Amino acid sequence: MSGIAVSDAPRRGRGRARRGRGGGSWWAPARTGFAGLALLAAAVVPSASATTQPAVPAPAGTFAYVANGLAGSLSVIDTADNTVTSTIDVGDDPNGVAVSPDGNRVFVANRLSDTVSLVVPAAEAALSVPVGDNPVGVAVSPDGTRAYVTNTISNNMTVLAADAIPPSVIATVHVGTRPQDVAVAANGTRAYVANLLDGTVAVVDTTDNTLLTTVPVGQLPQGVAASPDGTRVYVTNFGDGTLSVIDTASDTVLSTVPLGNGTSPADVAVSRDGSRAYVADFSSDDVSVIDTAANPPAVIATVPVGEEPLGVALTPDGSRAYVTSSMDNTVSVIDTATRTVTHTIGGFDIPLGVATATRGVGGTPTALTLSVENHGHGDGHAHGNGHGRDDSGVQGERGPTLKARLTAGGRALAGQSILFAGDSHVWCTETTDSRGRAACAVRGEQDDDACYTAAFPGDGTHAPATATTCTERRAAANGKR
Numbered sequence: 001m002s003g004i005a006v007s008d009a010p011r012r013g014r015g016r017a018r019r020g021r022g023g024g025s026w027w028a029p030a031r032t033g034f035a036g037l038a039l040l041a042a043a044v045v046p047s048a049s050a051t052t053q054p055a056v057p058a059p060a061g062t063f064a065y066v067a068n069g070l071a072g073s074l075s076v077i078d079t080a081d082n083t084v085t086s087t088i089d090v091g092d093d094p095n096g097v098a099v100s101p102d103g104n105r106v107f108v109a110n111r112l113s114d115t116v117s118l119v120v121p122a123a124e125a126a127l128s129v130p131v132g133d134n135p136v137g138v139a140v141s142p143d144g145t146r147a148y149v150t151n152t153i154s155n156n157m158t159v160l161a162a163d164a165i166p167p168s169v170i171a172t173v174h175v176g177t178r179p180q181d182v183a184v185a186a187n188g189t190r191a192y193v194a195n196l197l198d199g200t201v202a203v204v205d206t207t208d209n210t211l212l213t214t215v216p217v218g219q220l221p222q223g224v225a226a227s228p229d230g231t232r233v234y235v236t237n238f239g240d241g242t243l244s245v246i247d248t249a250s251d252t253v254l255s256t257v258p259l260g261n262g263t264s265p266a267d268v269a270v271s272r273d274g275s276r277a278y279v280a281d282f283s284s285d286d287v288s289v290i291d292t293a294a295n296p297p298a299v300i301a302t303v304p305v306g307e308e309p310l311g312v313a314l315t316p317d318g319s320r321a322y323v324t325s326s327m328d329n330t331v332s333v334i335d336t337a338t339r340t341v342t343h344t345i346g347g348f349d350i351p352l353g354v355a356t357a358t359r360g361v362g363g364t365p366t367a368l369t370l371s372v373e374n375h376g377h378g379d380g381h382a383h384g385n386g387h388g389r390d391d392s393g394v395q396g397e398r399g400p401t402l403k404a405r406l407t408a409g410g411r412a413l414a415g416q417s418i419l420f421a422g423d424s425h426v427w428c429t430e431t432t433d434s435r436g437r438a439a440c441a442v443r444g445e446q447d448d449d450a451c452y453t454a455a456f457p458g459d460g461t462h463a464p465a466t467a468t469t470c471t472e473r474r475a476a477a478n479g480k481r
Contacts, residue, residue: 062315062358063121064322065106066331067094071349074108074119074126077322079315079356082333082343086124089425090117096138096181096353097311098147100162103359104457104464107147107162109135116149116160118167121359122466123455125421127429129166131158137181141188146170146206148191150179157182157193157202159209165417165429165457171209175202181267183224183233185248192233192246194221201235201244203251215251217244223267227274232292234277236265243268243279243290245297255296259288266310272318276336280309280323287312287323287332289339301339305332311354324351363463366408368418370454370467373401399442402427402469404454405435408462412436416462419455427452 091110132151147162176195218237264283306325333343420440428440458464
């Protein structure tokens with residue numbers, strides 16, 4: 001899609017309903033405005049006041065992504081040394097987090113913004129699209145083409161084209177009352193949704209986005225995870241301290257695993273070989289480790305973590321589990337071999353959802369360049385009205401125009417999406433033309449010390465890349481550090 005700029009409206013105050021011990025998760029609907037789409041057009045004046053930093057490929061490695069519910073941000077943890085490498089603004093009260101298989105796109109459900117943010121880690125920026133009322137859960141299909149978002153007040157699930165920029169809505173499926181987490185089967189043909197107040201799991205056929213059936217489970221089901229072989233689905237029952245094991249061939253509960261009184265299980269993750277399940281126990285401040293190969297499955301260990309854990313995710317190799325503790329603002333790192341906490345990472349702000357992924361640099365290498373051309377004051381176009389004024393009738397200020405060129409092996413790459421961003425804000429998403437070029441006209445007068453980034457997320461064949469351009473004042477300041 002060409003010529004589109006996407007942004008979030010300014011945030012309201014970040015009040016958040018706490019999830020209390022002993023009973024479910026309850027929300028009151030609160031909406032924020034969505035700025036929508038603005039078409040930008042402007043004349044340009046060349047500028048010599050920008051310094052371009054060398055373009056680099058997107059960093060590779062395994063990362064954990066943590067939603068900060070109170071701060072409205074996403075923290076990125078480099079699992080190599082368990083340090084937070086960046087924090088990216090998203091929407092209000094971000095909850096669920098999911099990552100595309102290639103690790104180049106992260107999706108965040110923003111409950112109080114009624115949006116899902118598409119985060120591009122390479123650009124350290126995000127753009128948001130509207131979904132239903134109070135989205136809380138999100139999952140990405142194994143092929144990376146679809147994202148599934150549960151809307152807890154709308155009682156439905158939004159299906160997005162996850163490989164489009166910005167993602168577009170494909171379908172909306174009614175699933176049940178107060179849907180929570182969602183998981184997708186390994187073959188991508190089924191989505192499973194926990195319906196909190198129905199005490200059921202909805203089974204959705206993803207080939208035609210229809211509700212197939214609902215499976216009764218325990219009280220207040222919340223977390224869902226599918227086994228790698230596609231034969232089982234695991235569901236945490238927050239209200240009765242159990243884990244339901246669903247047989248996907250018959251869509252019936254095979255067994256119910258007691259986790260103990262006062263556990264309030266919130267989230268669940270399954271190991272790559274399917275032999276273990278890890279459950280975040282909200283009220284008992286620990287993680288239950290379950291032998292799923294046993295008959296029946298049983299708890300074989302509990303690992304103490306921080307206060308009120310809500311989210312759990314395993315690294316792709318299964319060697320570690322990352323657990324968010326919402327009360328003490330920490331993330332615990334569990335060594336799954338020794339079942340001990342090896343690191344406790346602090347500094348979060350009501351951490352909720354967490355997801356992990358490995359981001360590689362595979363594919364044909366690409367090269368990306370970025371330049372900036374400044375505008376003077378004048379008739380900047382706002383919202384595409386063509387009169388040089390914004391919606392309030394005030395004369396608009398025209399920002400710089402960002403110009404990028406994408407090549408592979410010296411040849412132009414056409415038809416590829418480029419994100420233009422600055423200070424965690426995505427200004428535009430543009431499609432490269434036959435010469436590999438794309439341009440973004442930034443709305444509004446910008447600071448003299450701004451930096452801008454262009455990012456190519458990668459397309460499966462070509463490797464991602466970024467390029468950054470700063471004004472001389474910002475570049476000089478960076479050079480003194």
